[in-house]
Amino acid sequence: MNERVTVPGEPTLEALRQRLTDFAAARRWEPFHTPKNLAAALSVEAGELLEIFQWLTPEQAAGVMAEPERAHRVRDEVADVLAYLLQFCTAVGVDPLEALAAKIERNEHRFPVPDGPADVNADMGE
Amino acid sequence: MNERVTVPGEPTLEALRQRLTDFAAARRWEPFHTPKNLAAALSVEAGELLEIFQWLTPEQAAGVMAEPERAHRVRDEVADVLAYLLQFCTAVGVDPLEALAAKIERNEHRFPVPDGPADVNADMGE
Amino acid sequence: MNERVTVPGEPTLEALRQRLTDFAAARRWEPFHTPKNLAAALSVEAGELLEIFQWLTPEQAAGVMAEPERAHRVRDEVADVLAYLLQFCTAVGVDPLEALAAKIERNEHRFPVPDGPADVNADMGE
Amino acid sequence: MNERVTVPGEPTLEALRQRLTDFAAARRWEPFHTPKNLAAALSVEAGELLEIFQWLTPEQAAGVMAEPERAHRVRDEVADVLAYLLQFCTAVGVDPLEALAAKIERNEHRFPVPDGPADVNADMGE
Numbered sequence: 001m002n003e004r005v006t007v008p009g010e011p012t013l014e015a016l017r018q019r020l021t022d023f024a025a026a027r028r029w030e031p032f033h034t035p036k037n038l039a040a041a042l043s044v045e046a047g048e049l050l051e052i053f054q055w056l057t058p059e060q061a062a063g064v065m066a067e068p069e070r071a072h073r074v075r076d077e078v079a080d081v082l083a084y085l086l087q088f089c090t091a092v093g094v095d096p097l098e099a100l101a102a103k104i105e106r107n108e109h110r111f112p113v114p115d116g117p118a119d120v121n122a123d124m125g126e
Numbered sequence: 127m128n129e130r131v132t133v134p135g136e137p138t139l140e141a142l143r144q145r146l147t148d149f150a151a152a153r154r155w156e157p158f159h160t161p162k163n164l165a166a167a168l169s170v171e172a173g174e175l176l177e178i179f180q181w182l183t184p185e186q187a188a189g190v191m192a193e194p195e196r197a198h199r200v201r202d203e204v205a206d207v208l209a210y211l212l213q214f215c216t217a218v219g220v221d222p223l224e225a226l227a228a229k230i231e232r233n234e235h236r237f238p239v240p241d242g243p244a245d246v247n248a249d250m251g252e
Numbered sequence: 253m254n255e256r257v258t259v260p261g262e263p264t265l266e267a268l269r270q271r272l273t274d275f276a277a278a279r280r281w282e283p284f285h286t287p288k289n290l291a292a293a294l295s296v297e298a299g300e301l302l303e304i305f306q307w308l309t310p311e312q313a314a315g316v317m318a319e320p321e322r323a324h325r326v327r328d329e330v331a332d333v334l335a336y337l338l339q340f341c342t343a344v345g346v347d348p349l350e351a352l353a354a355k356i357e358r359n360e361h362r363f364p365v366p367d368g369p370a371d372v373n374a375d376m377g378e
Numbered sequence: 379m380n381e382r383v384t385v386p387g388e389p390t391l392e393a394l395r396q397r398l399t400d401f402a403a404a405r406r407w408e409p410f411h412t413p414k415n416l417a418a419a420l421s422v423e424a425g426e427l428l429e430i431f432q433w434l435t436p437e438q439a440a441g442v443m444a445e446p447e448r449a450h451r452v453r454d455e456v457a458d459v460l461a462y463l464l465q466f467c468t469a470v471g472v473d474p475l476e477a478l479a480a481k482i483e484r485n486e487h488r489f490p491v492p493d494g495p496a497d498v499n500a501d502m503g504e
Contacts, residue, residue: 013139016226023230026239032433036179036187039172040432042207043295046165046172047425049214053162054418055410058310061162065218075220078211079229081168082222085207088175092191094201096208100142103205104149113152158307166306169421173299180292181284184436265391268478275482278491288431288439291424294459298417298424301466305414313414317470327472330463331481333420334474337459340427344443346453348460352394355457356401365404 013097017086024087035091042084049077139223143212150213161217168210175203265349269338276339287343294336301329391475395464402465413469420462427455 011019024030052073053061065071089096137145150156178199179187191197215222263271276282304325305313317323341348389397402408430451431439443449467474 010221010223011227013223016223016230019230023233027237028240034184034187035190036182036184037432039176039179040292040295040428043169043172043176043292043299044425044429044432046169046207047295047422050165050169050418051422053165054415054422056162058160058162061160064161065220074218075225076229078215078220078222079225081172081207081211082226083229085204085211089204092200094191094204095136096204097136097139097142099201099205100208101137103202103209104142104145107149111153114154163306166302166418166421169418169425170299170303170306173296173421176292177296180289180296262473262475263479265475268475268482271482275485279489280492286436286439287442288434288436291428291431295421295424295428298421298459302417302421305417308414310412310414313412316413317472326470327477328481330467330472330474331477333424333459333463334478335481337456337463341456344452346443346456347388348456349388349391349394351453351457352460353389355454355461356394356397359401363405366406 013086016082017090020083020087021090033087033091035088038084038088038091042081042088045077045080045084049074049081052077139212142208143216146209146213147216159213159217161214164210164214164217168207168214171203171206171210175200175207178203265338268334269342272335272339273342285339285343287340290336290340290343294333294340297329297332297336301326301333304329391464394460395468398461398465399468411465411469413466416462416466416469420459420466423455423458423462427452427459430455 024033052064052070056064064074085096088094150159178190178196182190190200211222214220276285304316304322308316316326337348340346402411430442430448434442442452463474466472
């Protein structure tokens with residue numbers, strides 16, 4: 001599971017996290033980057049990503065990346081959500097990859113692979 | 127900026143993304159993992175992270191990781207947000223690291239490092 | 253448009269707003285009821301309402317009130333959203349009915365009734 | 379508790395709810411106003427309200443209505459949240475005032491008025 005599938009030339013999550021920290025420091029934004037503010041900003045940006053989909057049928061939503069303008073918005077909001085998540089992690093001292101790996105371990109026990117049809121209402125969130 | 131700061135033994139973002147894809151496939155959850163549903167789930171989990179902080183003063187929020195129970199909740203919600211973000215990226219075919227790197231490039235032009243006091247109301251989101 | 257369709261015995265919005273103010277005062281919760289905290293709490297509760305629907309197909313979502321347990325959750329989250337919205341309005345001194353009436357006026361000019369098919373992507377939000 | 383404190387000439391919540399229904403019908407927006415879409419839109423608008431406050435200190439947030447531009451945005455987002463909440467209630471057949479009155483009743487039993495200091499972490503949401 002620890003294989004390193006990295007695209008050559010692509011930065012790692014950790015490199016981007018550090019770059020965001022430097023970016024904020026150079027602009028003196030650290031006083032605003034409290035855990036509470038960053039959690040709020042993350043939630044706001046997740047809402048902006050959802051906004052793209054709010055009136056779309058499942059079929060329209062599936063084809064969202066075929067329209068260049070919407071595709072750009074999607075990539076842009078993904079970037080914003082990830083940026084605030086990484087800045088939040090910096091503010092509280094959490095390693096996001098470690099947190100996710102631990103959660104997947106727990107969920108592999110919590111949701112064993114079913115023999116029959118899956119429980120369609122189960123979800124990752126606790 | 128493309129240095130690889132990887133903790134030995136720690137999975138990469140891409141490895142975790144693949145593991146989540148396999149996890150969902152084994153449980154036959156793919157029909158539920160539409161872009162629209164995953165954007166909604168991401169927003170819901172970001173709300174659950176914010177919930178931890180909603181009544182805290184800035185001072186209390188800064189000390190959130192000193193309480194083991196709250197610290198666990200924080201790590202757990204970070205994992206949920208990251209999990210749904212990665213699953214959303216899989217569903218729409220977006221590379222989250224590439225999207226974030228491109229956004230940081232744009233923001234470096236959009237928010238040049240100031241000589242004087244920073245614009246305290248500027249934010250990453252467009 | 254100003255007709256008073258009130259169910260006999262049903263409290264008005266203003267009466268419930270006042271009752272929530274009294275409720276918080278009796279429990280000494282006012283220090284926590286800042287505009288920022290209440291805006292966060294409102295967003296969190298809206299997420300909890302959305303959570304009920306996140307994995308449902310449009311057809312399942314349409315029948316959500318036929319299941320007593322889900323119907324109770326829906327009513328409960330509607331109440332939470334409305335409660336925090338009213339408490340937010342109290343904290344900032346906004347009359348929610350007046351704000352909505354003004355917005356509808358603006359939208360009646362902004363979205364004239366079409367002769368042909370409606371613009372399906374238009375929405376109320378500015 | 380059922381006193382009718384209504385400002386003369388101010389519409390009731392029910393009158394505004396009906397007006398929103400007529401507004402959407404005239405523009406043929408009903409097919410988009412499914413419970414799931416409206417719950418998503420409500421969450422998105424609650425995020426937009428929170429966005430106004432995300433970088434503000436508690437002191438700045440307390441004075442938000444003193445700035446005309448921000449005050450307009452606050453009233454506008456309050457209107458959007460209330461509009462989508464009412465449209466959601468129409469879609470699922472829930473009376474929002476009745477739901478809130480029932481919730482307050484339950485909370486009066488759940489959170490009895492304390493003799494000593496209040497439990498600062500208790501909140502309305504279940």
